Amino acid sequence: MPSALKSASPLIQPVRPRPPIARLVAILAALAGALSALPAASAADPKLPIFDAHVHYSHDAWESTPPKAAIAILRKAGLKRAMVSSSSDEGTQKLYAEAPDLVVPSLRPYRKRGEISSWVRDETIIPHLEERLKKYRYAAIGEFHVYGSDADLPVVRRAVQLAKHYRLWLHLHGDTDAIERVLVQDPEARILWAHSGFDRPETVRTMLKKHSKLYADLAFRNDHASGGKVDPAWRVAFMEFPDRFLVGTDTFTPERWYYIAEHADWSRAWLADLPPDVAERIGWRNGETLFASMMAGRQ
Amino acid sequence: MTYRSSRSALRRLGLAAALLALSMSAAGEDAREFTAAELGRIAAHGPWPLPWTPDPGNRVSGNAAAIWLGHQLFFDRRLSANGRVACATCHDPDLGFQDGRATGRGLATGVRNTPGLLNVRHQRWFGWDGGHDNLWSASLRPILDPSEMGGSAQRTASVLRNDKALACHYGQAFGKRPHASDPELLVNVAKAIAAWQETLVSPASPFDRFRDALARQDARATVAYPVAAQRGLRLFLGRGQCATCHAGPMFTNGEFGDTGMPFFVKPNGVDPGRQGGIKRLLANPHNLLGPYNDDVTRNNATGTKFLRPEHRNFGEFKVPTLRNLPVTAPYMHNGSLATLRDVVRHYSELDEDRLHADGERILKPLKLSEEEIDDLVAFLKSLSPTIQMPVLAKPATLSACIADEPNARKPNDRQSR
DSSP, X not given: OOHHHHHHSOOOOOOOOOOHHHHHHHHHHHHXXXXXXXXXXXXXXXXXXXXXXXXXXXXXXXXXXXXXXXHHHHHHTTEEEEEEEOSSTHHHHHHHHHOTTTXXXXXXXXXXXXXXXXXXXXXXXXXXXXXXXXXXXXXXXXXXXXXGGGGGSHHHHHXXXXXXXXXXXXXXXXXXXXXXXXXXXXXXXXXXXXXXXXXXXXXHHHHHHHOTTEEEEOTTOOTTEETTEEOHHHHHHHHHOTTXXXXXXXXXXXXXXXXXXXXXXXXXXXXXXXXXXXXXXXIIIHHIIIIIHHHHHHO | OOOOOGGGGGHHHHHHHHHHHHHHTTGGGGOOOOOHHHXXXXXXXXXXXXXXXXXXXXTTTTOHXXXXXXXXXXXXXXXXXTSOOOHHHHSBGGXXXXXXXXXXXXXXXXXXXXXXXXXXXXXXXXXXXXXXXXXXXXXXXXXXXXXTTOOOHHHHHHHHHTOHHHHXXXXXXXXXXXXXXOTTHHHHHHHHHHHHHTTOOOOOOHHHHHHHHHHTTOHHHHTTSOHHXXXXXXXXXXXXXXXXXXXXXXXXXXXXXXXXXXXXXXXXXXXXXXXXXXXXXXXXTTSTTSTTOOOTTOXXXXXXXXXXXXXXXXXXXXXXXXXXXXXXXXXXXXXXXXXXXXXXXXXXXXXXGGSOTTSOTTOOOOOOOHHHHHHHHHHHHTTSOSSOOOOOOOOOOHHHHHHXXXXXXXXXXXXXX
């Protein structure tokens, strides 16, 4: 049984007469247990921190929303931290320089927008990655898009090697086939699966069960929650793997920076439908543990 | 009050039609053959006009007195805070009930392009963001909106009470005289204005005649349709995949999409589009879930009932009808594209990076040649009628209303047209 389910399960024991003090202690304990089993009131608090694992800050974003304004948006949204990648990487660096306490940089293999589909066959991407990795610190390589057998192309293989060499995560937007191929290349690779592959919760669970170093973000998807209520199939996934999910906005256009705060609130609303510890882990603790602490160690 | 004949509504359409007619002479020489699959898809864009049915959510839909009242009120500037703005200020009959501006201007300048009103009865959602699920609610909002007309229930009631003709027709339509305290007064006024707008149906276009000719296998009649428009039609159905969203006789699926248009609003903000529209709609007491819906079955509220904003809705805007485009420039939700050529070019050079990789998969840059752009524009222009819109019945006079009062129709009576 998953650990989160275990802790929430009621304990059924035979009832025996107890002395008054012991009875009081038992009542208080029962009350505490009952409260902890309730939906997370604290998670509904608008101050619940959020680790946003899926933020882009590409050239058109920094042109329309300069770094100071962008950081103000993140702070106003109540984000504890945001993992940011951009096309080009300049955007990420600008933002990281503005708020190193808030921004977790990830290196996107795109020098400009428009390389989403072409990068896997563009060998000039390799020196670009190598140079940036020598020059700057990152927590991950990504978000990048790769599907199926393209994951075995030389450029992708090199990106996987570089992640291994620098002990970085891969923020991979792709299908299960691509994930499997990358993990054949490096069985120890740590992958954050963007959008949970837009796959069904059952498939996501299967993948998480199979690959212990696979994690999944929930960016740009709504199927896991509606009206502040978690979908039953997704609830099973969250309870089974409370340490493996993260939330994210996905600011794929500059306008979407103005959706970050609303997305954070939307996330808080459905997280409040989970037990508090699970809500906190998915909301921010997983991100802190996996990425922020990694950056801190490098400073 | 100004009465403006809708005779002028398609005057500008006539200009476009004249240009179109010039190119028709060559059409017969090179009529293109369409495949069976294409013919089926062409047929799905008609017939036109669509059968008219009353709006079940509006008990005066099709009611003659309500139509008269709505017609008058649509042009009545007294409903506005400064007495200078009417519905028709932004919805100009000469411009397909649009205003020709990039963004509308009532008491203040807005952030969205004013939508045209021709064929509005056949729409499912109203406004670029679908912030309304019914036409009367969409007609009520601008009356109260401080940046549009800035009116009030009291002002509207006062106008109605002090104008014998309006009061008479209000009484005929709703079975009671207007009272300032009547909480339904504004809703009723909006329902009357909606009833009139529902009568705005554009006549058949060259495309419609071509489509009908194909359907009845009248080869002779098909040759009147310009060859350029036929080539554009083939692009529209085929490589362009335009018909996926611009479907059916209205050339719209009635839903919303992100077509890569920027949606920043100066100075520092965005227009959330459909995402904000859904939130606005669900919070609106005048939606179809509310007490003012006249459909006792509530069958017309099913779509609203299950509506929830999703991330993808942020920056989505309504897929507009493609009918009557020559008179409703400029285009897109913010009026940022001045001409039809600009619109086609937008899809030709689409910035895929503005679309989510797992979102609007159907949208790809079309990479059209200049000739292909010409063809698509010719096709789009062919969706507008070449004849003037039929003149609406002459409005009844006060004496006619009073004379009719003993035989006044019951409020729930509907008239067929």
